[in-house]
Amino acid sequence: MLPLPDLMAAKKTPAKKAVAKKAPARKDLSKAAKVVHAKPERTYAPLIDLGQFSEQELSELMVAAGDAAGRKTYFDYGEETPYTRSGQKIHLEVGRESTMFDYRDRNGGRVERTMVTVPPKLREQIQDVTGEEQPILTTALIALASWACQELKKSKRRLVVTTATDDLDPVRKQVRKSLVGRARRAR
Numbered sequence: 111m112l113p114l115p116d117l118m119a120a121k122k123t124p125a126k127k128a129v130a131k132k133a134p135a136r137k138d139l140s141k142a143a144k145v146v147h148a149k150p151e152r153t154y155a156p157l158i159d160l161g162q163f164s165e166q167e168l169s170e171l172m173v174a175a176g177d178a179a180g181r182k183t184y185f186d187y188g189e190e191t192p193y194t195r196s197g198q199k200i201h202l203e204v205g206r207e208s209t210m211f212d213y214r215d216r217n218g219g220r221v222e223r224t225m226v227t228v229p230p231k232l233r234e235q236i237q238d239v240t241g242e243e244q245p246i247l248t249t250a251l252i253a254l255a256s257w258a259c260q261e262l263k264k265s266k267r268r269l270v271v272t273t274a275t276d277d278l279d280p281v282r283k284q285v286r287k288s289l290v291g292r293a294r295r296a297r
Contacts, residue, residue, distance in 0.1 A: 154291060155287070157284070157287060157291045157292070158281070158284040158285060158287070158288045159288075160285065160289070160292075163285075168216075168285070170278075171281060171282050172213070172215075172216075172282075172286075172289075173211070173213070173229075173230065174229060174274065174282070175273075175274040175275055175276045175278065175279060175282070176211070176229060176273070176274035177211075177229055177231045178276060181231065183231065183235070184235075185272065185273065185274060186271075186272045186273070186274050187269060187270070187271060188269075188270040189268070189269060189270075190267070190268045190270055191266070191267070192262075192266060192267065192268040193268065199263075201259070201262035201263055201267065201268050202258075202259070202269050202271070203268060203270045211227070211229065212286060213227070213229075214286055214289045214290065214293075215289075216289065217289075217293055217296070218289040218290045218291075218294070225248070226251065236250045236254075
């Protein structure tokens with residue numbers, strides 16, 4: 111038997127050459143910076159050609175269905191009996207789909223805008239009932255709304271408001287998108 115120190119010496123493995131550790135290579139972030147700071151590329155649906163419409167057709171398509179010729183009111187209304195929700199009688203029901211039309215001019219800019227959008231048909235109605243060419247719209251709207259609320263409660267009726275629709279609604283939507291798209295490109 112060999113003494114212990116000799117045993118270790120006999121099994122001595124050859125020493126590995128020490129490899130110098132390299133410092134980690136610096137990462138090139140230029141590709142990541144290009145991705146992070148790049149403007150998003152948007153693709154838009156093909157726009158309708160506005161040139162296919164006559165001036166009169168285009169002016170009719172640039173307003174809401176509720177403003178179409180021959181209509182008396184902007185919204186469609188229906189009368190039903192009121193119902194109770196959470197212990198309160200409901201006399202006016204304005205559905206979530208009953209939204210205001212986004213009026214645009216031929217350059218895509220918003221028109222018919224105040225703090226509240228007052229559609230041309232409603233302007234005509236207010237002008238008709240006030241007998242004025244330029245009525246004070248906000249006061250008239252608030253007065254009519256207040257009176258209508260009282261009348262609904264007094265008559266125990268519920269007014270159901272829905273957005274006016276017609277066969278031209280899909281075309282109206284495409285015309286608005288085209289106007290807005292053309293205005294964006296012009297900027």
